Amino acid sequence: MSPALPPSLPAGEATRRTALSMALAGMAATAHAQQASPELNPPPGLWQVARGRGFTFGAAVQANMLATDPLYAAAYEREAGVLVPEFEAKWSSLQPKEGEFDFSGLDAIVNWGQARGRPVRGHALVWHEAFPDWALAAIAEGPQRARGVMAAHISRVLNTTRARIRDWDVVNEIVADPPGSDTPQADGELRNSPFFRALGPGYIETALRMSREQDPTLRLVLNDYGVEEDTPWAEEKRRRLLNLVRDLVRKRVPLDAVGIQAHLQMRNPFSPAIFGSFLRALRAEGVSVLITELDVREGDSVPEDYVARDRLVADRVAAFISASAEAGVRTFLTWGLVDRFSWTVIQADVARRDGKLHRALPLDWEYNRKEMWRAMARSFNTAA
Numbered sequence: 001m002s003p004a005l006p007p008s009l010p011a012g013e014a015t016r017r018t019a020l021s022m023a024l025a026g027m028a029a030t031a032h033a034q035q036a037s038p039e040l041n042p043p044p045g046l047w048q049v050a051r052g053r054g055f056t057f058g059a060a061v062q063a064n065m066l067a068t069d070p071l072y073a074a075a076y077e078r079e080a081g082v083l084v085p086e087f088e089a090k091w092s093s094l095q096p097k098e099g100e101f102d103f104s105g106l107d108a109i110v111n112w113g114q115a116r117g118r119p120v121r122g123h124a125l126v127w128h129e130a131f132p133d134w135a136l137a138a139i140a141e142g143p144q145r146a147r148g149v150m151a152a153h154i155s156r157v158l159n160t161t162r163a164r165i166r167d168w169d170v171v172n173e174i175v176a177d178p179p180g181s182d183t184p185q186a187d188g189e190l191r192n193s194p195f196f197r198a199l200g201p202g203y204i205e206t207a208l209r210m211s212r213e214q215d216p217t218l219r220l221v222l223n224d225y226g227v228e229e230d231t232p233w234a235e236e237k238r239r240r241l242l243n244l245v246r247d248l249v250r251k252r253v254p255l256d257a258v259g260i261q262a263h264l265q266m267r268n269p270f271s272p273a274i275f276g277s278f279l280r281a282l283r284a285e286g287v288s289v290l291i292t293e294l295d296v297r298e299g300d301s302v303p304e305d306y307v308a309r310d311r312l313v314a315d316r317v318a319a320f321i322s323a324s325a326e327a328g329v330r331t332f333l334t335w336g337l338v339d340r341f342s343w344t345v346i347q348a349d350v351a352r353r354d355g356k357l358h359r360a361l362p363l364d365w366e367y368n369r370k371e372m373w374r375a376m377a378r379s380f381n382t383a384a
């Protein structure tokens with residue numbers, strides 16, 4: 001069958017998709033696969049398996065694909081208990097021009113979810129990416145303007161979505177990457193982002209307090225990445241994130257949960273003990289922990305045999321879920337569901353360099369369950 005590629009991408013996304021041609025080149029590699037069918041994907045779906053054991057499972061979704069690809073929509077209907085808009089709730093989608101809001105993409109996802117009883121979580125109010133030029137320029141005018149821009153966005157978005165979205169990533173990717181990466185460094189441990197430059201480190205507290213004021217019962221989440229693995233880099237990032245959370249809690253800043261993105265990489269070692277104790281330390285601060293964007297980038301070389309290859313990813317995911325569940329995590333969301341739409345095959349800087357395509361998600365290129373799906377189902381079934 002021919003590949004279903006995202007038909008139209010939100011403004012600013014298209015340029016990120018230079019690896020698309022690589023994805024097409026790799027199509028031949030999956031020619032052996034069978035097209036999705038009820039026989040290959042019988043009920044229960046992963047969200048039902050999870051729910052039966054007191055877990056929540058969901059996945060990031062794209063509104064365009066839900067509307068145009070019946071196999072994609074069927075896969076989400078079958079597997080995903082919670083939907084996270086991959087683009088549609090980001091600043092550049094919601095407020096592409098100052099004061100001109102566009103909720104159409106987000107509404108499409110929320111409506112689809114509501115018709116099927118699947119809640120939507122919001123991602124993300126304050127983030128340095130998917131952030132329009134007008135807002136960058138406005139923020140650079142000074143602190144008062146920056147605060148006004150933040151307040152206007154948060155207030156309009158939360159008021160518009162209040163009845164339908166009860167869970168938001170308020171601040172996303174705010175901890176600075178430790179030295180050794182190519183991210184511009186702040187003087188301290190926080191990312192040198194537009195709002196950081198305009199308002200200083202207090203912008204995090206400001207965003208969380210503004211959100212709480214708009215909507216007192218909303219779940220407010222701080223979402224970040226790079227804290228999962230057993231490397232000195234991740235160790236430092238864990239230290240920074242934990243420090244930040246402790247500081248916010250000490251100041252009684254409203255914060256309900258920390259989202260751990262979990263873009264895992266097989267090239268890095270994973271220690272269930274180290275990660276588990278980090279999660280416990282976070283939870284000891286009185287916040288919940290959610291796994292918000294789970295997927296796996298494979299190692300630099302992979303077995304030729306797909307089953308052996310998928311098993312490596314599945315084993316890593318099983319170890320990750322077990323460690324998280326043992327530390328009290330009940331929510332697991334993957335960043336996409338079907339390999340062919342994963343940012344790991346579409347985005348040039350994370351795509352494989354050997355012409356192969358990452359097999360990062362629970363469903364393969366043909367929307368069928370693979371080892372990762374089975375490992376997740378087993379992990380939910382066997383977790384305490």
Ligand code: 9MR
Nearest residue numbers: 013016086087090129130172261293343
């Ligand atoms: O998967 C998303 C990718 O397609 C977009 O180009 C990018 C910018 O909007 O965002 C990606 O999703 C990111 C998420 O919003 C935050 N954590 C990292 C995700 C992967 O980059």
